[in-house]
Amino acid sequence: MKKNLTLQLSPEEAYDPEVFKNTVLKKSGLSPETPHSFARQIRRSIDARGRKVIVNVEAELFLNENPGSLLDHFPEYQDVHHSEPIIIIGAGPAGLFAALRAIELGVKPIVIERGKDVRARRRDLAAINKEGIVNPDSNYCFGEGGAGTYSDGKLYTRSKKRGDIRRIMEILVAHGATEEILVDAHPHIGTNKLPILVAKLRESILEAGGEILFETRVEDFLIENEEIKGVKTQDGETIKGLGVILATGHSARDIFMLLDAKKVYIEAKPFALGVRIEHSQNLIDKIQYHCEIDRGPYLPAAAYSLVQQTEYQGKQRGVFSFCMCPGGFIVPAATSPGELVVNGMSPSRRDSKFANSGMVVSVELEDLPQYQKYGALSAMHFQAEVEQRAWEIGGKNQTAPAQRMVDFVNRKVSSSLLDTSYQPGLNSVEMREVLPDFISARMAMAFKAFGQKMKGYFTNDAQLIGVESRTSSPVRIPRDRESFEHPQIKRLYPCGEGAGYAGGIVSAAMDGERCAEKLIAAYVKK
Structure with missing residues (x-):
């Protein structure tokens, strides 16, 4: 017999396998000692909107029945040694x-x-x-x-x-x-x-x-x-x-x-450009999970997604988080000498003490009039010039230019920088020297708004590390x-x-x- 259940569980009930099975049996009116029983989750999502974190789970309970595999598709590959x-x-x-x-x-x-x-x-x-x-x-x-x-x-x-x-x-x-x-x-x-x-x-x-x-x-x-x-x-x-x-x-x-x-x-294509923002993972956990000390042993490292429309010189553009990496690291992603690019990654356990996310601004082709001479490669040349400037200002190596978040908004070079996951190291600079005005102005507006949406996000205990420029292709x-x-x-x-x-x-x-x-x-x- 198979029974389907839709449940709202605590983190322990959802993420501890033994507790989960016992909870499913109990909610089905059965004893935890019920023989030949098997419970599994087929869908799981975290709801942290309230003061108490809830995990929404769709589950299956099997009694005296083989549950089989979750897989429907088993790929079958032909022998193509001699094919066209x-x-x-x-x-x-x-x-x-x-x-x-x-x-x-x-x-x-x-x-x-x-x-x-x-x-x-x-x-x-x-x-x-x-x-x-x-x-x-x-x-x-x-x-x-x-x-x-x-x-x-x-x-x-x-x-x-x-x-x-x-x-x-x-x-x-x-x-x-x-x-x-x-x-x-x-x-x-x-x-x-x-x-x-x-x-x-x-x-x-x-x-x-x-x-x-x-x-x-x-x-x-x-x-x-x-x-x-x-x-x-x-x-x-x-x-x-x-x-x-x-x-x-x-x-x-x-x-x-x-x-x-x-x-x-080919044709030039809009893309997005900005920086990586790095907070402590513990801070993001506290904001997202409403916890006072830490998230505990069951919840995964918290993520976030932010977006804000900004107006600058009469033009509306979005500022948004991109490729957020909970419990992750920032890495150097340049593809040529003489440029500096950063990106984020996380291990499977997402157990780094840092949280990082791209924070980028939409770049439309009309924002780049001086690059139109490059035709279809106009956005690509703009992208490359920003990366080259970041390399020069960072120290002409893979040391990344960086600035604390509140200092950036207040146009103040940070007297010191925070610990970072970025292995090549950081150099304290005024990030407005790296980023074009229409990018930095919009980010400064957005950071204040993000601080209202996520209380504690806008803080000098976070830093900008630049540049995040490979969000998507600048060419179609x-x-x-x-x-x-x-x-x-x-x-x-x-x-x-x-x-x-x-x-x-x-x-x-x-x-x-x-x-x-x-x-x-x-x-x-x-």
């Missing part, structure tokens, strides 16, 4: 899931990745953290798994229009993620577990007969009569296929420049709404965050699957 190939540029979530979907459909993927495999990539991350050395082909953005590998691994997405979210989640579980990601309303995997999962995705591709070429950078597109035939790599090797899925991520500026130079149609590579094919170049399928069609691991994975399906439907013989 398609080319996938980039081994981030979009590229990897495009490859897996191609294999399911009987087509051989050749994945070209400029960076290293996930294990070798670690050495380059250590170099940028400890020595400030940026490898332009292997860093926090480039390499196996893309930027998502070394991130919080957030899997929550509102993008339901281009794919099946549950299917993506179940493929991740089949490759090593815990079933918890199928249960939590805001699931995440954690930067310590993502590399293992990414390596298993690679194994599935290779075992089925797909190819992955690491440390292979695309330097030219082979285009004839407005149709892409293949690519040329940095070694002069030519690789051809039935079509090309371009899934390079939001930081592949050389690819954007190559497309522009070859007169392939257009594609047909129905076919997903580039409107000018046949057999070219722009994909994922780098093309402007996704914003996170799950939406990028879904977009990768759809691009593979569209390409194969159009060009692979049945």
Whole structure:
């Protein structure tokens, strides 16, 4: 017998497995000693709006019955060793899931990745953290798994229009993620577990007969009569296929420049730019959970989401939190020497004493009149100049410019900075020297408003660390709404965050699957 229950539980009842089972049995009118009983959660979300934190749980109780698996989708990968190939540029979530979907459909993927495999990539991350050395082909953005590998691994997405979210989640579980990601309303995997999962995705591709070429950078597109035939790599090797899925991520500026130079149609795209805000996790817990000391042993590290409309020089723009990392770390995410970029990540336990979040301002193309001379690359050049200025003002290494929050609003250089999770270290500066006026003015307005929404958020016990500039691609590579094919170049399928069609691991994975399906439907013989 199976019974479904909708429950409102305390944190202990929801997160302690033994207490949870006993609670379910009791609410079902049964004894905790009931034999052959099994209880599990199928959906869980935290409601911290009241003074007392409640966990909303949908549960299943099984009596004398095998509960079976939570998985509905078990991927089956065909042998594609001798199948016709398609080319996938980039081994981030979009590229990897495009490859897996191609294999399911009987087509051989050749994945070209400029960076290293996930294990070798670690050495380059250590170099940028400890020595400030940026490898332009292997860093926090480039390499196996893309930027998502070394991130919080957030899997929550509102993008339901281009794919099946549950299917993506179940493929991740089949490759090593815990079933918890199928249960939590805001699931995440954690930067310590993502590399293992990414390596298993690679194994599935290779075992089925797909190819992955690491440390292979695309330097030219082979285009004839407005149709892409293949690519040329940095070694002069030519690789051809039935079509090309371009899934390079939001930081592949050389690819954007190559497309522009070859007169392939691309366009400038609005994005967002700002800083990382770092508080103590204990402070965020106290604000969000209304606790006096700490959140206790059961609740996860608290997150937040903030947005505020601001008006500056007659223009309305949003200021919003982005990629909030509870119990996390701030890391250097530059992709070229001479620039400074920061990003956030969290381990699976989210047990760092710091909470960080991007705090960014919407940048519209009309905000950048002096960059219009760059055409489709106008927003990209603006982004790059801010990153270069941050590098110079930070000290011409990976030391990040920083300022306490209230000091920033009051235009005061901080006499001292707080402890930080950012390993290369901080340099106290006036952040208005780093950020454009229209960015810093809007952030100063928003911080005061956020202090009203979250009492205690606006404090000098928090600091701005800059810059957070890789929120999304500053370039869109257009594609047909129905076919997903580039409107000018046949057999070219722009994909994922780098093309402007996704914003996170799950939406990028879904977009990768759809691009593979569209390409194969159009060009692979049945």
